[in-house]
Amino acid sequence: MDHFPIFLSTDTARIIVSGGGDAALAKLRLLMKSRAKITVFAAEAAPEIAQWHEAGRLTLVSRAMDYGDAVCAKLFYGANEDAAEDARTAHLARSCGALINIVDNLEDSQFITPAIVDRDPVTIAIGTEGAAPVLARAIKADLEERLPQSLGTLARIGKTFRKASYALPFGRPRRDFWRAFYFNAGPKAVAEGEERVLPALKDLLDTHLNTQAREGHVAFVGGGPGDPELLTLKARRALDEADVVIYDRLITPEILELARREATMIDVGKEGFGPHTPQEHINALLVEHAQTGAQVVRLKSGDATVFGRLDEEIDAVDAHNIGWHIVPGITSASAAVASIGQSLTRRGRNASVRFLTGHDTRGFADHDWKTLAQENEVAAIYMGKKSARFIQGRLLMHGADRHTPVTLIENASRPDQRIICTTLDALPAALEAADMSGPALTFLGLAPRAAAAAAAPLHQELANAQSV
Ligand code: SAH
Numbered sequence: 001m002d003h004f005p006i007f008l009s010t011d012t013a014r015i016i017v018s019g020g021g022d023a024a025l026a027k028l029r030l031l032m033k034s035r036a037k038i039t040v041f042a043a044e045a046a047p048e049i050a051q052w053h054e055a056g057r058l059t060l061v062s063r064a065m066d067y068g069d070a071v072c073a074k075l076f077y078g079a080n081e082d083a084a085e086d087a088r089t090a091h092l093a094r095s096c097g098a099l100i101n102i103v104d105n106l107e108d109s110q111f112i113t114p115a116i117v118d119r120d121p122v123t124i125a126i127g128t129e130g131a132a133p134v135l136a137r138a139i140k141a142d143l144e145e146r147l148p149q150s151l152g153t154l155a156r157i158g159k160t161f162r163k164a165s166y167a168l169p170f171g172r173p174r175r176d177f178w179r180a181f182y183f184n185a186g187p188k189a190v191a192e193g194e195e196r197v198l199p200a201l202k203d204l205l206d207t208h209l210n211t212q213a214r215e216g217h218v219a220f221v222g223g224g225p226g227d228p229e230l231l232t233l234k235a236r237r238a239l240d241e242a243d244v245v246i247y248d249r250l251i252t253p254e255i256l257e258l259a260r261r262e263a264t265m266i267d268v269g270k271e272g273f274g275p276h277t278p279q280e281h282i283n284a285l286l287v288e289h290a291q292t293g294a295q296v297v298r299l300k301s302g303d304a305t306v307f308g309r310l311d312e313e314i315d316a317v318d319a320h321n322i323g324w325h326i327v328p329g330i331t332s333a334s335a336a337v338a339s340i341g342q343s344l345t346r347r348g349r350n351a352s353v354r355f356l357t358g359h360d361t362r363g364f365a366d367h368d369w370k371t372l373a374q375e376n377e378v379a380a381i382y383m384g385k386k387s388a389r390f391i392q393g394r395l396l397m398h399g400a401d402r403h404t405p406v407t408l409i410e411n412a413s414r415p416d417q418r419i420i421c422t423t424l425d426a427l428p429a430a431l432e433a434a435d436m437s438g439p440a441l442t443f444l445g446l447a448p449r450a451a452a453a454a455a456a457p458l459h460q461e462l463a464n465a466q467s468v
Pocket of ligand 1: 073147225226250260300301302303305306307308331332336381382383384409410411412413414439440441442
């Protein structure tokens, strides 16, 4: 992030605009929403500017800007539509200590003006560091459509009620009250008339004062394979409401971004402290936080019920009579199989599919190798990288065909997804050549569908792996 967004107080601030044409008009329309004292320097100014001057909304000085004109100015806009004049006036303003913006000249500007969605006092600023103004405008249009005009009214009336809301305890109870106001009681009341909003706030406060504090709760949430768009709506809502998020190593930063800013984020999967954060420690954290009344989200990769040691955590929470529920997620096998355009089951090929783990708490995991070695068996192997040679050995020993297709999908659903397509015979060598550092899912008995292989951008990998 090069341009750091802040909201600048304009109360009594001086802002200078040099120029009187269309560029200046566009800036002025925005600037006049603020409380700044605006001075425009322009030898020739558009009639609107002269009218605003007459109406006392700004000061128009009908000449070009000169030395000392920008004294005490906070911001300067070069809107002369003339590069040389912009450079000259910007230099004058900078020497007076003002921050510089030159219209359509990102390089020489010290700040940029974002696209703004105005529901005063709710203001949303959208910036793309000058990279994609079209995108900023599209986002603005989208938000304009989605945010009711009454939002500003609610926020303004809400502000007058802040002190009254202190009757509720700080934290969750107060937050719940304001959520209920902005997303439910408030919009309903304002639809009946602005004068209905304050009484609605009072009623709502009474209701909340008479409700018992919410009890602590744990949501075991499947965070999916990594792509935030593969989160369920329920998972998103749980993240929105969480006071505490306890998450695993495979949860991507994009997903963590979706949690509430104020939520306590606890990483229980750090390298060092651990892929081996002891399970008992995680259990204790869940209980400890839920017992303070917190809404805890235990965020696990994929689906929480697949190789997630979920039961141990549920037992711990249950032992303390803490409420919990499970929010299902997309397991990595589903994301991985989608990436190769295949089905997990297929009529006439396999009527069942196995989800296996390469290793368990005791080491390499044992399975029904005899069945797995049969033709047309399909298995999704989790945590199968280290145990690949072991799995290969066991399967071959039980008569599996050396040419059985094997596909590895690393970082399924993420931008750095890779697909390695090989055979049982060549699996260990292919894995070594691929040098994977991300999580990978191994499919036994599945190759990418030919059409998918041709269309997807994995071709280099495929070609390389096939030649291994
Ligand atoms: N509960 C998770 C699995 C946890 S075990 C789920 O449902 O997906 C961790 C293993 O899951 C990893 O070793 C890897 O085999 C697999 N995995 C998780 N995320 C993955 C991803 N984005 N791509 C490929 N495999 C992944």
